[in-house]
Amino acid sequence: MSYAPKITRGAVAAMFFMAGLCFSSWASRIATIQQKLALSDAGLGAVLFALPVGLMLSLPLSGWTVTKIGSRRLLAAALVMYGLMLITLGMVTEIYQLVICLVGFGLASNAVNIAVNTQAVATESLYSKPIMASFHGVWSLAGFIGAGIGTFMIGKNILPAPHFIFIAIVTVISVVVCWRYLHNDRKPVHTGSAFAIPDKSLITLGLIAFCSMICEGAMFDWSVIYFKKIVLAEKGWMAAGYTAFMCTMALGRFVADKFAARFGLKRTLQVSGTLSAIGLLIAVIFPALPTAIMGFMLVGAGVSSVVPMVYSAAGKSTTMSPGASIAAVSTISFIGFLIGPPVIGFLSGAFTLRIAFVFIALMGSCVVILSTRARI
The missing domain is CATH 1.20.1250.20 (MFS general substrate transporter like domains)
Structure with a gap:
C-alpha cells in the first residue's frame, strides 16, 4: 500500500532523526564513560578507533544486504540494533567490553546510514525537486537535541545506562510507528549487482x-x-x-x-x-x-x-x-x-x-x- 509522499517523507525523516539521536546520545556521554573506565586521553583515542573499524566492516555487508532484503527491512533491523548496542555501551565495565560494543555500534551505524539514505533516494523520486539535504538537516537537528538531553542527564547525575535505555525505547517505538509508511522495497526492481565495480x-x-x-x-x-x-x-x-x-x-x-x-x-x-x-x-x-x-x-x-x-x-x-x-x-x-x-x-x-x-x-x-x- 502506498501513502501520500508527505507521509512517507515524514516517516523517513523520523528515521534520520532517530539515527542522529542515537549517535549524539553516545557522543554526549563519552567523557562519563571515560571517567568510569579510568581511561587516559590516549587510551580513549585508541579505544574509539573501534567505532570506525565497525563502520568499515559494515560497508560491503550493508551494500549486499540492502540489495537482497530491501532498505526497509535493513533499516528497521539496524535501528533496533543501534539502540540495543547503545544500551550495551552504557553498561560496560571493562575496556575490552567497550571495544567490542563500539565495533557493534559502528556496524549498526553504517547499516542505518546506507538503508536510510536508500529510503531517502526513493522518497526523493516522489518529488519534482531535491529533498535529500533536508533529511540530513534533520539528522543534524537530532544531534543538537541529543547533546541537550545528554547535558540534562549529566546535570541530574543520571548514569549512561538508563539514559541509553530511554533513547533505545524511543527508537524502537519510532521504528514500529513508522514501519508501515516506509518504502517497501523487499524486491528491488533494479537489476544492478550489489558487488559491481563502481563506474x-x-x-x-x-x-x-x-x-x-x-x-x-x-x-x-x-x-x-x-x-x-x-x-x-x-x-x-x-x-x-x-x-x-x-x-x-x-x-x-x-x-x-x-x-x-x-x-x-x-x-x-x-x-x-x-x-x-x-x-x-x-x-x-x-x-x-x-x-x-x-x-x-x-x-x-x-x-x-x-x-x-x-x-x-x-x-x-x-x-x-x-x-x-x-x-x-x-x-x-x-x-x-x-x-x-x-x-x-x-x-x-x-x-x-x-x-x-x-x-x-x-x-x-x-x-x-x-x-x-x-x-x-
Whole structure:
C-alpha cells in the first residue's frame, strides 16, 4: 500500500532523526564513560578507533544486504540494533567490553546510514525537486537535541545506562510507528549487482565526498584545538568555532535543496567547495576570534550539502542498485573522514597547525575541481 509522499517523507525523516539521536546520545556521554573506565586521553583515542573499524566492516555487508532484503527491512533491523548496542555501551565495565560494543555500534551505524539514505533516494523520486539535504538537516537537528538531553542527564547525575535505555525505547517505538509508511522495497526492481565495480561517475562522486569529508572530519577533531593554539581563544570561547561550524552545517542542509533545485547539482557542489576553501583560508590568514568564527561558519555551510547531494546522485545510478551505489560512494568518502584528522596531526607536527589547515582548504578546492569536471 502506498501513502501520500508527505507521509512517507515524514516517516523517513523520523528515521534520520532517530539515527542522529542515537549517535549524539553516545557522543554526549563519552567523557562519563571515560571517567568510569579510568581511561587516559590516549587510551580513549585508541579505544574509539573501534567505532570506525565497525563502520568499515559494515560497508560491503550493508551494500549486499540492502540489495537482497530491501532498505526497509535493513533499516528497521539496524535501528533496533543501534539502540540495543547503545544500551550495551552504557553498561560496560571493562575496556575490552567497550571495544567490542563500539565495533557493534559502528556496524549498526553504517547499516542505518546506507538503508536510510536508500529510503531517502526513493522518497526523493516522489518529488519534482531535491529533498535529500533536508533529511540530513534533520539528522543534524537530532544531534543538537541529543547533546541537550545528554547535558540534562549529566546535570541530574543520571548514569549512561538508563539514559541509553530511554533513547533505545524511543527508537524502537519510532521504528514500529513508522514501519508501515516506509518504502517497501523487499524486491528491488533494479537489476544492478550489489558487488559491481563502481563506474567512473560513482568514483568521481565518491572522490568529491572524500575531499569534503576530510574537511568535515578535521573540523570535528581539530576545531577546538585550532581555537586554543592558533586563535588563542579564552577557555569559554575555545568551542566557538566548532559550534559555529555545526550551526551553519545544520542550517545549510535545510536550504541546500532549494539551491540545488534552482542552480543544479554541479553548481551546488562548486559553491560548497568554494565556501569551504574560502572559510578555511580566512581562519588561517586572519586567526583572530571574530574572523576565525566567520571562517568556520563558511566551512560549515560548505560541507553541509556535499554528502547529501552526492548520495542523491549516487542513488540514481543506472549501473548499480541504489543501496549498492550509496554503499560504494560511502566507502570512498568515509576513508576521507577517517584519514583527515590523523593527516592534520601529521602535518601539524611536521609544519604547523595553520599549514595543516591550508591542506584542508586545498581539499575544498578539489571539491570544486572534481565537480566542474564531473558529468553530473
